Amino acid sequence: MKIEEIRKKKGVTKTHIAKKCGRSVSWYCGIATGRRKPNVDSIRMIAEALDVDVRIFFDQQLSETLNNAKNEQAASSA
Template structure:
């Protein structure tokens, strides 16, 4: 399973969005986003939502398989 920051970067690159665009959309510095993009900084939930908004995606895409697996486990137990 890929770390969240790798998923964010894959989506950003696929959409052709710059790191500067995301940082400015979030009201942060480029160095702030760079820290996230290389895994040095862990974004909080609010920051993840801002990044998702800047990329025009649902925040859940950052978690992909992990979210599906945890939902399936809960469903099986119930």
């Protein structure tokens, strides 16, 4: 999962993230392993704990889709 990849690259512990979010380590582990579905606030808190932009957690394909839609809209407006 992307959250874990980022956490490991930054050298941040699961405990650090959980404490920064005011939650338990098991809460974070549930999200990191996909057993628990995070809500928007949880994603925002984890992003802040990792000091990253929240958009980094979302699939690259979503970004590409949005960029393509913007490009198509710009082309049709011109």
